[in-house]
Amino acid sequence: MEFIYQTWPWYISGFIIGLIMLILIYFGKSFGMSSNLRTLCSIAGAGKKVAFFDFDWKSQRWNLAVVAGAMLGGFVATHYLSDASNVSINPKTIEQLQAMNIDAPNGKLMPDALFSNAVFESPKVILILIIGGILIGFGSRYAGGCTSGHAISGLSNLQIPSLKAVIGFFIGGLIIAHFILPLIL
Amino acid sequence: MKLVKFIMVGFVFGIVLTKSEAVSWYRIYEMFQFQSFHMYGIIMVAVVTGIIGIQIIKKYNLKDYSGSPIHIADKDPSTARYVLGGLIFGLGWALVGSCPGPIFILIGAGFATVILVLLGALLGTFLYGVLKDKLPH
Numbered sequence: 448m449e450f451i452y453q454t455w456p457w458y459i460s461g462f463i464i465g466l467i468m469l470i471l472i473y474f475g476k477s478f479g480m481s482s483n484l485r486t487l488c489s490i491a492g493a494g495k496k497v498a499f500f501d502f503d504w505k506s507q508r509w510n511l512a513v514v515a516g517a518m519l520g521g522f523v524a525t526h527y528l529s530d531a532s533n534v535s536i537n538p539k540t541i542e543q544l545q546a547m548n549i550d551a552p553n554g555k556l557m558p559d560a561l562f563s564n565a566v567f568e569s570p571k572v573i574l575i576l577i578i579g580g581i582l583i584g585f586g587s588r589y590a591g592g593c594t595s596g597h598a599i600s601g602l603s604n605l606q607i608p609s610l611k612a613v614i615g616f617f618i619g620g621l622i623i624a625h626f627i628l629p630l631i632l
Numbered sequence: 633m634k635l636v637k638f639i640m641v642g643f644v645f646g647i648v649l650t651k652s653e654a655v656s657w658y659r660i661y662e663m664f665q666f667q668s669f670h671m672y673g674i675i676m677v678a679v680v681t682g683i684i685g686i687q688i689i690k691k692y693n694l695k696d697y698s699g700s701p702i703h704i705a706d707k708d709p710s711t712a713r714y715v716l717g718g719l720i721f722g723l724g725w726a727l728v729g730s731c732p733g734p735i736f737i738l739i740g741a742g743f744a745t746v747i748l749v750l751l752g753a754l755l756g757t758f759l760y761g762v763l764k765d766k767l768p769h
Contacts, residue, residue, distance in 0.1 A: 451651075457673030460652030464674065465681025467645050472689065472704065474637065475696040480733040484757040491754075499761035512638035513645065517733060518740025520646020521655070525741040528651060536658050537667040544661070556656040557729075557738070562745045573748060575727060580735075580752020581759070582724025587732060588760040589767065590717025591707065594731040597718070598675055601707060603682025608707035608714045615718020616725060623726035624664030 452530040468599050476509055479596035481587035483507070483514050525556065547632040560632075575631065590615065646737045655737050657729030664726050712768040724756075 468478040485500065486507040494501035534552035541551045549558045559565070566572045587593040590612045592601060598616065601609025652674055653659045663671035688694070689702050696702050725731050728749050730738060735753060738746040760767075 454653055455648065455651040457652065457670050458677050460648050460654070461674040461677025462681050463644065463648045464678040465685065467641055467648075468678070468682050469685040469689075470641055472686070472702060473694075473696055474641075475698060475700065475702075476638075477704070480731070480736070481757075483736070484732060484753050485761070488754055488758050488761065493758055493761065497758070497761040499764055500758075509635060509638045512635040513642035514736045516639035516642020516644075517646035517649070517737050518642075519639075520643040520648075521650050521737035521740035522646075522742065523643075524647045524650035528647070534653055534656055534658055536662045537665075540658070540662045540665055540667045543665065544658075552656075552658050556650070556653065556658075556741070557743060558657060561657065561728075562743055564744060566745045576745060576748040577752040577755075579724045579728030580749040580754075581756035582720050582727065582752075583730075583732065583735075583749070584724075584753035584756025584758075585760045586717050586719070586721025586724055586756070587753075588717070588757050590714050590721055593721060593733075594725070595733055597714075599678050599682060602679045604686050604704050604706075605683065606707045608710060611711055611714035612718035612721075615715045615720075616722040619719040619722020619724075620660075620664045620726035621722075623723050624661060627727070628661075 452528055452532075454533055454535065464599060465603070468595075468603060471513075474509075477596075478600045479510075479592055480514070481584075481593040481596060483510050484584050485588060486511060530554065547629060549632060571631075586619070645733065646740060649734060649737055650741065655730060655734035655741075660726065660729040710769055716768070724753075 471478045486504045489500040489502060489504040531554040533554045534556060536552060549560045561572055590597065592612065597609040597612040602613065649655050654671065654674055659671055662668045686704065694702055730749065732753065735746055735750050739750060
C-alpha cells in the first residue's frame, strides 16, 4: 500500500485521467473544468448584465458536483495520502528556483514564496496570483476550453482546433516560464 | 441522487491530480523548463487512453448510461480564438502554475491563497463575456 503515499507514476495517473474523461462521456457529459467558471459567474448574477452568462446554469449542476468532488479529493489526498518524498523535482529545477528565491518543495505541493498565507501581506504576489487568474479565466473562455477541455477531451477526439489551442497554451507558458518569471520573481 | 456519481468522478479526479502532482506549481514550472518527462507523460497517456476509448465508442456506436447514442460534438473550426485564447490561457497557466481543475482542487486542499487565483479567474471569465463580441473568433 506504500505506493499510494508516493508520487503516482505518470502512466497510471494519465490512464486514470483518460478514463475519467471517458466515464463523463458515458454519463452523457463532457470533461471540461473551465466552464464551471462561467457557471459560477452566472450564479452570481452576471446574466442580468451580460448575455453570455444568461443561460440555465442549473443544467451545469453535474459539473459543479464534479468540482465539489475534486475539492474533497484534493483535501483527502493532501491530508491523508501525502509523504515527505513527494514532489521530488529535478535538482536543476530546484537550483534555478533558488536563484529566484523560491523555496525547494521538500514534500510540499506549492512554494511558500508564492502560496503561503504570508502572501496575503505581499502586494506583489497578490497581484501575480490575481493577474494569473484573470489570464486563465479570460483565455480559457476565449479558447473555449482549458487543459481538460482541449488538451485532454479535444485531442482525444482528434480535434484540430484543440491542437491549435494546446500550441497556444505552450507558447504562452514558455514565454512566462523563460522570460517573465525570472524578471518578476 | 443523480449528482452522487459526478461527485465520485470528481473525487477520483482530485486525488489523481494531487497524487500525480499535476496540481503542483513546481511540476508546471519543471514542465515548461523541459526538465522532467512527468507532466508530458501524464498528458500523453491521458490522450492516448482517450483516443482509444473514443475510437471504440465510435466504431461500435456505444450508447451512454441512459441508452442514448453517444455523440461527441466537434469544436467549431477557427484559428484566431484558439491560438489567441490559448496563448492568453498559457500565460496565466505558467504564471500561477495551475489551470482551472487544480485551482478548485488546491482550494479544497486548503491553500487559501489560491482563492485569489479563483477570484481572478472569475473576473477574467466575466471580462470575456463583456468583450466577447469585440474579439476576433
